[in-house]
Amino acid sequence: MIEEPFAAGNSIIHQIDPRFRVAAATFYSFAVALCYEFQPLIVALTVSLVSVLLSGVGLKTVLKRLAIVNVFILLFWIVLPLTYKGNNVYSLGPVNVYLAGIILAAKITLKSNAILMVLISFIATMTFATLGHSLSRLRIPEKLVFLLMITYRYIFVIQQEYQKIIRSIKIRGFKPKTTLHTYKTFAYVIGMLLIRASERADRVYNAMRCRGFNGKYYSLTDFQADAKSWVFVTVVSGATLGILLMEVIFNG
């Protein structure tokens, strides 16, 4: 159910210092989010596509992930052409289709896919543990990083607890339907999950205290910014600035 399919690998992108990847992905994503013209968006989509290819992740998995997100965007393709008032109107029988709506839906699709592909190629290519360590090096508050790590650490444990409970209700003949009984059962499952989590939390905290926990999570990872990382960050910043420049030119 929960896995990190892109984290393993040894491509050019995987070798870049994770801190640089996080910073570059953030800068690039926000820049693309600010664009509204077709020309910069198409360039952005191309750049993102190249980065996915460079990261060597399974294209099939990438497409599957993108397909799920694009189902949400489909809603805009259905609603916007019918409701987005503009000058160019085409009548399809009784309904009016507005060109402005179609254009906006197309722009949203380009933008969304460009941003997501960079998320996949730059950030999903590191494990969550690495992300946590690199965030703490990027001056994200210590407490938040700690919370992040401990949540990540226990998701898989809690998931096993959840599967245990689900197995036991299945053995007792539970079949989910649209009934109050089903909702009650799920509510109790969640309640039980919370109780077990809370009891585990007490045990974990005591164990941490016994081992001298003093509010810090030490990271042994030593990040090395080599020449490759600097080249990477220069190229991405260049591309980002280029995209922003195009937006300014074509929007003006």
Next chain:
Amino acid sequence: MHISEGILSGPVLFSGAALAAAGTAVGLKQLDYDRIARTGILSAAFFVASLIHVPLGPTSVHLILNGIVGLLLGWCAFPAILIALLLQALFFQFGGLTTLGINTIVMALPAVICYYLFSPFIKNNNVTTIIAAYACGFLCVFFSAVIMGGALIFTEENFMEISMLVIISNLPVMIIEGFITTFCILFLKKVQPSLITK
């Protein structure tokens, strides 16, 4: 419940991020090191529980549970939800970096509001608890849908119809969340009251 990448305008994204940062700062300030392991493990439990799909007629919906998150965690709902969203972005690519702030606001702000509105009534007798818990579950999702609709309208006036669609389509989720929250809170009150009264 979240907004996909590439839809909202710059000002909405940036103000969402700023508000989320402020909320998270308050949450972190209240979170001392004695409770951090507990909050982390509970938010892991919420993350797993939010993957549950409950049947609704021929389809199914997944739970949001921000009502219970608010009741149990208070302001710590902000960092907990922020982390859950980051995990979702990484594991499933639902939502991403630019929408992280606004999506945190969409889910965590109602949780904190409902915490203040309803947690005083949860400790009372059963009838008040039932009403308060149902309202908490229902309204929390409702507020989320309204904030999400607002973010869309602030981006573009022509998103009016989409916003309405968001709110109306979440109506069944609100009803189900109401029931789940009620049963769950009654269960916790019976089995481990210390979880709620803390």
